Structure formats: C-alpha cells, structure tokens
Amino acid sequence: xxxxxxxxxxxxxxxxxxxxxxxxxxxxxxxxxxxxxxxxxxxxxxxxxxxxxxxxxxxxxxxxxxxxxxxxxxxxxxxxxxxxxxxxxxxxxxxxxxxxxxxxxxxxxxxxxxxxxxxxxxxxxxxxxxxxxxxxxxxxx
Numbered sequence: 001x002x003x004x005x006x007x008x009x010x011x012x013x014x015x016x017x018x019x020x021x022x023x024x025x026x027x028x029x030x031x032x033x034x035x036x037x038x039x040x041x042x043x044x045x046x047x048x049x050x051x052x053x054x055x056x057x058x059x060x061x062x063x064x065x066x067x068x069x070x071x072x073x074x075x076x077x078x079x080x081x082x083x084x085x086x087x088x089x090x091x092x093x094x095x096x097x098x099x100x101x102x103x104x105x106x107x108x109x110x111x112x113x114x115x116x117x118x119x120x121x122x123x124x125x126x127x128x129x130x131x132x133x134x135x136x137x138x139x140x141x
Contacts, residue, residue, distance in 0.1 A: 003125070004037040004048035008059045010067040015097040017073045026079070029131050030059075033062070033108065036126035037117075047120045057116040058108075071099040105129040107141040 035058055039048045069090045072080055083092055085092035097103040105127045113124035123141070128137040 002037055002042060002048055003053070004051070004122075005050055006035045006037070006054035006058065006064055008033045008055065010036065010062050012066050012068070013070040013094075014047045014072065015076070015079065016100055017098050019078045025080060031066075031104075031131040033058075034123050034126075035099070035108075035113065035132075036128070037122050038125050039120075041043055041121075058113065061112055061116050065093050066130040069093050071104070073098045098121075101129050101135070101137045102133045102139070105137050109139050109141065 009030065009032050011028060011030050015024060015026045016023040016026070035054055036049050037054060047079070052134065069092065070083060070088075071093045072095065072097055074080070074094045080094065095107070096102075097107065108129070109124060109127040113127070114116060117124065126138060126140040128136060128138045
C-alpha cells in the first residue's frame with residue numbers, strides 16, 4: 001500500500017473544559033496536522049492524490065474554520081457567553097466535543113475528511129495532530 005501524507009499547519013485557541021490543570025485556561029497552539037491518504041490504486045500519473053488537492057480541500061477547511069479561530073466546546077456555556085460578547089473576524093468554532101487534540105483529530109478523520117474528499121477514491125486513514133513539539137496524538141480508521 002502507498003500512503004500519501006500532507007502536512008497542514010494552523011494556529012488556534014481553545015480551552016479544555018474540566019481539565020485538572022492549566023489547560024482549563026484559555027490558551028492557544030501552533031498545531032501541525034498530518035493527513036495520511038490512501039486509494040485503491042494510483043492515478044494515471046502514479047499518485048494517490050496530488051498534494052495540492054489535500055492542501056486545498058483539507059487545508060482549506062482548516063483555514064476557514066480553525067486557523068486563527070477559537071475552538072470551544074458547545075457545553076462551555078460560561079466561556080461561550082463571554083466570547084460571544086467580543087467582536088471576532090472569524091466566528092467561534094463551536095464544537096460538539098471538548099477540544100482536546102484527540103477529539104480534534106477524530107473530528108478531522110471521521111467528519112471532515114470524508115466530506116472534503118467526496119468524489120475522489122481517496123480515504124484519509126490516519127490523522128496525526130501535533131499540539132506542541134512534545135505532544136501529539138494519532139487517530140486511525
């Protein structure tokens with residue numbers, strides 16, 4: 001099997017609701033996401049998919065929704081009410097999950113990638129999300 005991997009960088013703010021330590025506070029990260037793509041066969045040029053397609057589709061979604069945005073749990077009512085009073089260039093990304101690296105990677109793999117790559121024969125089989133230089137998660141199908 002041949003796997004095509006595309007790296008996408010983005011910056012986001014978040015807080016981890018109910019965290020037992022400092023991550024319960026509002027903070028941000030310079031994230032790096034790696035998307036691992038496979039296809040039933042290589043295309044006529046010999047590729048899984050052109051790297052620029054992954055950049056445009058997956059990176060485009062991230063740019064629109066997460067880059068330089070604040071990702072907030074829909075159940076974080078106190079923070080949500082406070083942030084809604086502030087004018088934003090980008091709307092808040094109100095997530096149906098606590099915005100841990102694990103949940104963000106799962107969201108990209110199971111929710112976003114299938115929609116963004118619809119119409120291709122390409123499947124994202126793994127998302128690796130680096131939150132810091134020392135901390136990252138991997139989520140696989």
